[in-house]
Amino acid sequence: MSTVRLSFSPAPVHVRTARLVGVAVARRAGVTEERLDEVRLAIGEACTRAVALHRQYGLPDLVLVEMSDEESYTVRVIDRAPIEAGLGLAALPPDELADESLTDEALTVGVGFALLAGFVEDLQVRPVDVGIGTEVRMVWPVGR
Amino acid sequence: MELSLATRTVGEHTVLEVGGEVDVYTAPRLRERLIEVVEGGARRVVVDLGRVDFLDSTGLGVLVGALKRLRAAGGTFGLVCDREPLLKIFRITALDQVFPIFPTVEAATTVDQAGPAE
Numbered sequence A: 001m002s003t004v005r006l007s008f009s010p011a012p013v014h015v016r017t018a019r020l021v022g023v024a025v026a027r028r029a030g031v032t033e034e035r036l037d038e039v040r041l042a043i044g045e046a047c048t049r050a051v052a053l054h055r056q057y058g059l060p061d062l063v064l065v066e067m068s069d070e071e072s073y074t075v076r077v078i079d080r081a082p083i084e085a086g087l088g089l090a091a092l093p094p095d096e097l098a099d100e101s102l103t104d105e106a107l108t109v110g111v112g113f114a115l116l117a118g119f120v121e122d123l124q125v126r127p128v129d130v131g132i133g134t135e136v137r138m139v140w141p142v143g144r
Numbered sequence B: 001m002e003l004s005l006a007t008r009t010v011g012e013h014t015v016l017e018v019g020g021e022v023d024v025y026t027a028p029r030l031r032e033r034l035i036e037v038v039e040g041g042a043r044r045v046v047v048d049l050g051r052v053d054f055l056d057s058t059g060l061g062v063l064v065g066a067l068k069r070l071r072a073a074g075g076t077f078g079l080v081c082d083r084e085p086l087l088k089i090f091r092i093t094a095l096d097q098v099f100p101i102f103p104t105v106e107a108a109t110t111v112d113q114a115g116p117a118e
Helices: A010-029 A034-056 A106-120 B027-039 B058-074 B082-094 B105-110
Strands: A003-008 A064-067 A072-077 A122-127 A134-141 B005-009 B013-022 B044-055 B074-079
Touching: A003 A010, A010 A034, A010 A064, A034 A064, A034 A106, A034 A134, A034 B044, A034 B058, A106 A134, A106 B058, A106 B082, B005 B027, B013 B027, B013 B074, B013 B105, B027 B044, B027 B058, B027 B082, B044 B058, B044 B082, B044 B105, B058 B074, B074 B105
Parallel strands: B013 B044, B044 B074
Antiparallel strands: A003 A064, A064 A072, A072 A134, A122 A134, B005 B013
8 A cells, every 4th residue: 555645735726736646646556547537637626625615714724635545546635624614515406507696606616516426436525533624535446 | 738718709709719727726717718708798609628628617617607697698608529528527517408518619600690599
Protein backbone atom coordinates (compact mmCIF):
# COMPACT_ATOMS: atom_id res chain seq x y z
CA MET A 1 0.00 0.00 0.00
CA SER A 2 1.16 3.51 -0.70
CA THR A 3 -0.36 6.83 0.25
CA VAL A 4 -0.09 10.32 -1.19
CA ARG A 5 -1.40 13.28 0.78
CA LEU A 6 -2.01 16.75 -0.56
CA SER A 7 -3.18 19.74 1.43
CA PHE A 8 -4.08 23.04 -0.13
CA SER A 9 -5.40 26.46 0.82
CA PRO A 10 -9.10 26.70 -0.05
CA ALA A 11 -8.61 28.61 -3.30
CA PRO A 12 -10.12 27.63 -6.67
CA VAL A 13 -6.73 27.83 -8.41
CA HIS A 14 -5.48 24.79 -6.46
CA VAL A 15 -8.34 22.48 -7.44
CA ARG A 16 -6.67 21.82 -10.78
CA THR A 17 -3.48 20.78 -9.00
CA ALA A 18 -5.48 18.33 -6.89
CA ARG A 19 -7.05 16.87 -10.05
CA LEU A 20 -3.67 16.47 -11.74
CA VAL A 21 -2.12 14.77 -8.71
CA GLY A 22 -5.20 12.58 -8.20
CA VAL A 23 -5.11 11.34 -11.78
CA ALA A 24 -1.34 10.79 -11.71
CA VAL A 25 -1.64 8.66 -8.57
CA ALA A 26 -4.66 6.81 -10.01
CA ARG A 27 -2.69 5.91 -13.14
CA ARG A 28 0.22 4.76 -11.03
CA ALA A 29 -2.17 2.69 -8.84
CA GLY A 30 -3.47 0.83 -11.88
CA VAL A 31 -6.84 2.49 -12.50
CA THR A 32 -7.69 1.77 -16.15
CA GLU A 33 -7.30 4.56 -18.71
CA GLU A 34 -11.02 4.70 -19.48
CA ARG A 35 -11.81 5.51 -15.85
CA LEU A 36 -9.30 8.34 -15.51
CA ASP A 37 -11.71 10.98 -16.84
CA GLU A 38 -14.17 9.97 -14.13
CA VAL A 39 -11.47 10.11 -11.48
CA ARG A 40 -10.41 13.56 -12.66
CA LEU A 41 -13.95 14.90 -12.64
CA ALA A 42 -14.92 13.36 -9.29
CA ILE A 43 -11.81 14.58 -7.46
CA GLY A 44 -12.39 18.01 -8.97
CA GLU A 45 -16.00 18.08 -7.82
CA ALA A 46 -15.16 16.92 -4.30
CA CYS A 47 -12.40 19.54 -3.99
CA THR A 48 -14.57 22.27 -5.51
CA ARG A 49 -17.24 21.48 -2.94
CA ALA A 50 -14.70 21.61 -0.08
CA VAL A 51 -13.26 24.93 -1.30
CA ALA A 52 -16.75 26.41 -1.61
CA LEU A 53 -17.64 25.36 1.94
CA HIS A 54 -14.41 26.76 3.41
CA ARG A 55 -14.98 30.06 1.62
CA GLN A 56 -18.63 30.16 2.65
CA TYR A 57 -17.64 29.80 6.30
CA GLY A 58 -14.48 31.90 6.05
CA LEU A 59 -12.26 29.00 7.06
CA PRO A 60 -8.55 29.34 6.26
CA ASP A 61 -7.95 25.65 7.05
CA LEU A 62 -6.37 23.51 4.37
CA VAL A 63 -8.42 21.06 2.34
CA LEU A 64 -6.94 17.58 2.61
CA VAL A 65 -6.84 15.04 -0.20
CA GLU A 66 -5.54 11.59 0.63
CA MET A 67 -5.00 8.97 -2.04
CA SER A 68 -4.16 5.34 -1.31
CA ASP A 69 -3.93 2.24 -3.43
CA GLU A 70 -4.51 -0.79 -1.26
CA GLU A 71 -6.43 -3.29 -3.45
CA SER A 72 -8.46 -0.42 -4.85
CA TYR A 73 -7.82 3.28 -5.43
CA THR A 74 -9.31 5.28 -2.57
CA VAL A 75 -9.47 9.07 -2.48
CA ARG A 76 -10.64 10.96 0.58
CA VAL A 77 -11.34 14.68 0.35
CA ILE A 78 -11.75 16.24 3.77
CA ASP A 79 -13.14 19.67 4.58
CA ARG A 80 -13.47 21.42 7.94
CA ALA A 81 -16.85 23.05 7.49
CA PRO A 82 -19.76 22.58 9.94
CA ILE A 83 -21.41 19.27 9.31
CA GLU A 84 -24.92 20.54 8.61
CA ALA A 85 -23.60 22.29 5.52
CA GLY A 86 -21.97 19.28 4.03
CA LEU A 87 -24.24 16.28 3.98
CA GLY A 88 -27.06 17.28 1.67
CA LEU A 89 -26.87 14.94 -1.29
CA ALA A 90 -29.39 16.57 -3.57
CA ALA A 91 -29.60 15.79 -7.26
CA LEU A 92 -32.00 18.11 -9.01
CA PRO A 93 -34.73 16.97 -11.40
CA PRO A 94 -34.42 18.39 -14.93
CA ASP A 95 -37.46 20.62 -14.70
CA GLU A 96 -35.90 22.46 -11.78
CA LEU A 97 -32.46 22.88 -13.34
CA ALA A 98 -33.37 25.88 -15.47
CA ASP A 99 -35.90 27.24 -13.00
CA GLU A 100 -35.60 30.99 -12.58
CA SER A 101 -35.78 30.80 -8.79
CA LEU A 102 -32.83 28.42 -8.48
CA THR A 103 -29.66 30.31 -7.57
CA ASP A 104 -26.44 29.63 -9.46
CA GLU A 105 -24.86 28.38 -6.23
CA ALA A 106 -27.68 25.91 -5.53
CA LEU A 107 -27.58 24.74 -9.11
CA THR A 108 -23.83 24.19 -9.03
CA VAL A 109 -24.02 22.27 -5.74
CA GLY A 110 -26.86 20.08 -7.03
CA VAL A 111 -25.09 19.42 -10.32
CA GLY A 112 -21.81 18.73 -8.50
CA PHE A 113 -23.44 16.06 -6.38
CA ALA A 114 -25.15 14.57 -9.42
CA LEU A 115 -21.72 14.25 -11.07
CA LEU A 116 -20.16 12.69 -7.98
CA ALA A 117 -23.01 10.20 -7.61
CA GLY A 118 -23.03 9.49 -11.34
CA PHE A 119 -19.30 8.96 -11.78
CA VAL A 120 -18.38 7.23 -8.53
CA GLU A 121 -19.95 3.84 -7.90
CA ASP A 122 -18.48 3.58 -4.42
CA LEU A 123 -19.13 6.99 -2.83
CA GLN A 124 -19.55 7.90 0.82
CA VAL A 125 -20.12 11.32 2.34
CA ARG A 126 -19.81 11.25 6.10
CA PRO A 127 -18.65 13.27 9.13
CA VAL A 128 -14.94 13.12 9.87
CA ASP A 129 -13.96 10.86 12.76
CA VAL A 130 -12.29 13.60 14.75
CA GLY A 131 -13.27 17.28 14.91
CA ILE A 132 -15.51 19.22 12.55
CA GLY A 133 -15.88 18.47 8.88
CA THR A 134 -16.97 16.08 6.18
CA GLU A 135 -15.14 13.37 4.31
CA VAL A 136 -16.01 12.51 0.72
CA ARG A 137 -14.64 9.02 0.14
CA MET A 138 -14.42 7.65 -3.38
CA VAL A 139 -13.20 4.21 -4.37
CA TRP A 140 -12.30 2.89 -7.82
CA PRO A 141 -11.18 -0.60 -8.79
CA VAL A 142 -7.66 -1.05 -10.05
CA GLY A 143 -7.08 -3.12 -13.15
CA ARG A 144 -4.09 -5.18 -12.20
CA MET B 1 -4.58 23.69 -20.47
CA GLU B 2 -5.78 27.18 -19.67
CA LEU B 3 -9.17 28.46 -20.72
CA SER B 4 -9.40 30.02 -24.15
CA LEU B 5 -12.32 32.11 -25.40
CA ALA B 6 -12.94 33.42 -28.92
CA THR B 7 -16.07 35.00 -30.34
CA ARG B 8 -17.14 35.01 -33.97
CA THR B 9 -20.32 35.70 -35.91
CA VAL B 10 -22.06 33.11 -38.06
CA GLY B 11 -25.12 34.60 -39.75
CA GLU B 12 -27.35 35.91 -36.98
CA HIS B 13 -25.53 33.88 -34.37
CA THR B 14 -22.74 34.77 -32.03
CA VAL B 15 -20.53 31.73 -31.56
CA LEU B 16 -18.30 31.59 -28.50
CA GLU B 17 -15.55 29.02 -28.97
CA VAL B 18 -14.33 27.68 -25.65
CA GLY B 19 -11.18 25.65 -25.24
CA GLY B 20 -9.20 24.12 -22.40
CA GLU B 21 -10.45 23.60 -18.87
CA VAL B 22 -13.64 25.11 -17.51
CA ASP B 23 -13.58 24.68 -13.75
CA VAL B 24 -14.09 26.54 -10.48
CA TYR B 25 -11.04 28.70 -11.24
CA THR B 26 -11.69 29.57 -14.88
CA ALA B 27 -15.54 29.55 -14.98
CA PRO B 28 -15.84 33.17 -13.76
CA ARG B 29 -14.06 34.29 -16.96
CA LEU B 30 -16.51 32.34 -19.07
CA ARG B 31 -19.39 33.89 -17.11
CA GLU B 32 -18.02 37.40 -17.67
CA ARG B 33 -17.60 36.82 -21.39
CA LEU B 34 -21.12 35.44 -21.78
CA ILE B 35 -22.56 38.43 -19.89
CA GLU B 36 -20.58 40.76 -22.19
CA VAL B 37 -21.93 38.97 -25.26
CA VAL B 38 -25.54 39.25 -24.10
CA GLU B 39 -25.16 42.83 -22.88
CA GLY B 40 -23.59 43.62 -26.24
CA GLY B 41 -26.92 42.76 -27.84
CA ALA B 42 -26.40 39.17 -29.03
CA ARG B 43 -29.65 37.20 -28.85
CA ARG B 44 -28.72 34.02 -30.71
CA VAL B 45 -25.79 32.60 -28.84
CA VAL B 46 -24.00 29.32 -29.45
CA VAL B 47 -21.24 28.05 -27.19
CA ASP B 48 -18.90 25.68 -29.02
CA LEU B 49 -17.42 23.23 -26.52
CA GLY B 50 -15.47 21.37 -29.21
CA ARG B 51 -12.07 22.18 -27.73
CA VAL B 52 -13.02 21.85 -24.07
CA ASP B 53 -11.13 19.06 -22.37
CA PHE B 54 -12.54 19.52 -18.89
CA LEU B 55 -15.92 20.81 -17.70
CA ASP B 56 -17.17 20.69 -14.11
CA SER B 57 -20.30 21.71 -12.20
CA THR B 58 -19.18 25.33 -11.97
CA GLY B 59 -18.89 25.52 -15.74
CA LEU B 60 -22.29 23.88 -16.14
CA GLY B 61 -23.72 26.45 -13.72
CA VAL B 62 -22.34 29.27 -15.87
CA LEU B 63 -23.90 27.76 -19.00
CA VAL B 64 -27.29 27.44 -17.28
CA GLY B 65 -26.98 31.06 -16.15
CA ALA B 66 -26.42 32.14 -19.75
CA LEU B 67 -29.39 30.07 -20.93
CA LYS B 68 -31.65 31.77 -18.37
CA ARG B 69 -30.33 35.21 -19.26
CA LEU B 70 -31.00 34.68 -22.96
CA ARG B 71 -34.45 33.21 -22.38
CA ALA B 72 -35.35 36.24 -20.29
CA ALA B 73 -34.21 38.47 -23.16
CA GLY B 74 -36.21 36.50 -25.74
CA GLY B 75 -33.09 34.96 -27.26
CA THR B 76 -31.77 31.48 -27.95
CA PHE B 77 -28.86 29.57 -26.48
CA GLY B 78 -27.35 26.38 -27.82
CA LEU B 79 -24.30 24.22 -27.22
CA VAL B 80 -22.05 22.45 -29.70
CA CYS B 81 -20.62 19.22 -28.37
CA ASP B 82 -20.03 15.86 -30.00
CA ARG B 83 -17.53 14.25 -27.64
CA GLU B 84 -18.83 11.38 -25.55
CA PRO B 85 -17.09 12.22 -22.23
CA LEU B 86 -18.67 15.69 -22.23
CA LEU B 87 -22.05 14.41 -23.43
CA LYS B 88 -22.04 11.95 -20.55
CA ILE B 89 -21.69 14.86 -18.12
CA PHE B 90 -24.80 16.47 -19.60
CA ARG B 91 -26.73 13.18 -19.43
CA ILE B 92 -25.79 12.42 -15.82
CA THR B 93 -26.86 15.86 -14.66
CA ALA B 94 -30.03 15.77 -16.82
CA LEU B 95 -28.83 19.01 -18.41
CA ASP B 96 -29.13 17.31 -21.81
CA GLN B 97 -32.86 17.92 -21.29
CA VAL B 98 -32.29 21.59 -20.58
CA PHE B 99 -29.84 22.64 -23.33
CA PRO B 100 -30.26 22.27 -27.05
CA ILE B 101 -27.05 20.36 -27.92
CA PHE B 102 -25.83 20.13 -31.51
CA PRO B 103 -23.04 18.06 -33.05
CA THR B 104 -21.69 20.93 -35.18
CA VAL B 105 -21.70 24.73 -35.29
CA GLU B 106 -23.46 24.47 -38.64
CA ALA B 107 -26.32 22.50 -37.10
CA ALA B 108 -26.57 24.92 -34.19
CA THR B 109 -26.66 28.00 -36.37
CA THR B 110 -29.19 26.78 -38.93
CA VAL B 111 -31.78 25.20 -36.66
CA ASP B 112 -33.57 28.20 -35.20
CA GLN B 113 -33.32 30.81 -37.92
CA ALA B 114 -37.12 30.91 -38.16
CA GLY B 115 -37.79 32.52 -34.83
CA PRO B 116 -37.06 32.71 -31.13
CA ALA B 117 -36.64 29.53 -29.17
CA GLU B 118 -39.06 28.22 -26.57
